[in-house]
Amino acid sequence: MDDLERARRGDARAFDSLARAHERALYSHVARILGPGADAEDVVQDAFVSAWRSMHHFEGTSFKAWLFRIARNRAIDVIRAQKRRPELPLDPPDDDSGDPGWAEPAAGGPELTDIAAGHEARAAVEAALALVPVEQRDALLLRDVEGFSYEEIASITVSELGTVKSRIHRARVTVRNELVAKGWKGSSG
Amino acid sequence: MSGMIEHPERDLSAYLDEALAPAERASVAAHLEGCARCRAQLAELRATSRLIGGLTPLAPGRSLVPRLDRAPVWLRPVRLLGTMASGVFVFLFIASAVINSGSGLGGGTTTAERLAEKGQFGAAVNALASDAAKNVGGSTGAPSAAAPAAQRPPSLDTSRSTAASSPSPTAVARADAASTAAVTSTDTSASRTSFGPPPQVFLGLAALFALAAFVAHRRLRRT
Numbered sequence: 001m002d003d004l005e006r007a008r009r010g011d012a013r014a015f016d017s018l019a020r021a022h023e024r025a026l027y028s029h030v031a032r033i034l035g036p037g038a039d040a041e042d043v044v045q046d047a048f049v050s051a052w053r054s055m056h057h058f059e060g061t062s063f064k065a066w067l068f069r070i071a072r073n074r075a076i077d078v079i080r081a082q083k084r085r086p087e088l089p090l091d092p093p094d095d096d097s098g099d100p101g102w103a104e105p106a107a108g109g110p111e112l113t114d115i116a117a118g119h120e121a122r123a124a125v126e127a128a129l130a131l132v133p134v135e136q137r138d139a140l141l142l143r144d145v146e147g148f149s150y151e152e153i154a155s156i157t158v159s160e161l162g163t164v165k166s167r168i169h170r171a172r173v174t175v176r177n178e179l180v181a182k183g184w185k186g187s188s189g
Numbered sequence: 190m191s192g193m194i195e196h197p198e199r200d201l202s203a204y205l206d207e208a209l210a211p212a213e214r215a216s217v218a219a220h221l222e223g224c225a226r227c228r229a230q231l232a233e234l235r236a237t238s239r240l241i242g243g244l245t246p247l248a249p250g251r252s253l254v255p256r257l258d259r260a261p262v263w264l265r266p267v268r269l270l271g272t273m274a275s276g277v278f279v280f281l282f283i284a285s286a287v288i289n290s291g292s293g294l295g296g297g298t299t300t301a302e303r304l305a306e307k308g309q310f311g312a313a314v315n316a317l318a319s320d321a322a323k324n325v326g327g328s329t330g331a332p333s334a335a336a337p338a339a340q341r342p343p344s345l346d347t348s349r350s351t352a353a354s355s356p357s358p359t360a361v362a363r364a365d366a367a368s369t370a371a372v373t374s375t376d377t378s379a380s381r382t383s384f385g386p387p388p389q390v391f392l393g394l395a396a397l398f399a400l401a402a403f404v405a406h407r408r409l410r411r412t
Contacts, residue, residue: 012257019254027253028246036247044253052257102198102230125240143206144241150208169202176237 004063008055015055019048022064026071029141032126033075033134043078047071065148069156072138079134100170103177128178132171139164140171196224201231205238264405271402278395285388 006014031040
């Protein structure tokens with residue numbers, strides 16, 4: 001019997017083992033939605049407690065996806081409760097008016113495709129991500145960082161598959177445009 | 190001519206992530222074969238995706254996995270019953286202590302009763318007979334018939350002692366009555382001492398149940 005089955009039957013140690021395996025990824029994701037700090041930590045901790053209490057209801061196959069769904073929903077609830085970031089609409093329109101467009105790079109600067117994942121690049125990407133609308137960022141991180149499939153992301157975010165597809169694309173283009181705006185040259189330029 | 194071409198820009202990320210249906214994927218692939226612009230965009234999207242995927246995970250400042258030692262379901266009843274049982278035993282302790290102290294300090298315990306409590310029934314009988322004889326002697330002025338008997342070994346019975354000393358009939362009758370009273374008194378005293386276990390037992394049980402309730406409470410508070 002694996003940890004998941006034991007946890008489902010009420011084994012606290014098995015759940016503890018599962019939770020620790022996902023703790024950092026979960027915090028990292030929530031922290032990129034809410035911002036690092038106490039709010040993100042509280043959300044993750046609450047998500048663990050909530051998951052433990054409803055563990056016997058869990059019938060899916062991906063514990064990780066279920067955990068991310070709980071934590072992500074709590075993070076979104078926190079943002080909705082705060083409403084302090086009007087510059088980042090929670091639900092951007094899904095029509096063409098929400099498309100970021102494809103910014104042309106300025107002359108000079110390194111090729112975007114040649115950027116090494118150094119400290120400077122990571123900081124630039126983090127800064128660019130912070131400018132992406134929350135739900136787009138959420139979907140993009142679930143895909144690019146956590147490796148969830150579009151179907152899993154649709155389940156986690158309780159969204160249509162088409163919405164997920166649109167959010168991920170827009171978020172990627174926004175990040176790319178932000179990087180280009182900082183001097184990196186797109187290979188198309 | 191190129192203005193009429195519809196670039197599948199919005200499908201490029203899904204194409205990159207292999208999230209398109211087979212027919213859509215084939216269509217985009219066919220377009221990419223002949224469109225340098227879309228190929229360049231696809232390359233940039235891939236590079237962006239890799240950059241995001243290569244981000245260092247953020248670390249929390251503290252452990253976020255709470256203690257999840259879920260308390261067993263029987264712990265709440267244990268806490269409740271432990272508390273109640275502790276209260277009951279405290280009550281029994283107090284009641285037992287009051288009753289026992291009442292039998293020991295109430296003035297009704299004579300030398301005979303104390304001897305009887307110790308199991309020295311013969312001596313108790315003699316002591317009571319002696320007391321009775323003193324009382325009789327004090328009131329009638331007759332010589333005490335029971336006094337010598339009280340100094341005899343406990344094995345000697347009262348009838349023999351009274352016969353040997355040849356007291357007056359009145360004194361003998363009163364001494365016999367006193368003997369009977371002594372036996373009755375001894376029985377009463379014995380029944381008092383047999384009232385349940387000693388108070389300390391109740392106190393110990395109360396402490397034990399209180400400890401169980403406290404431990405259960407602490408465990409429940411942690412979860």
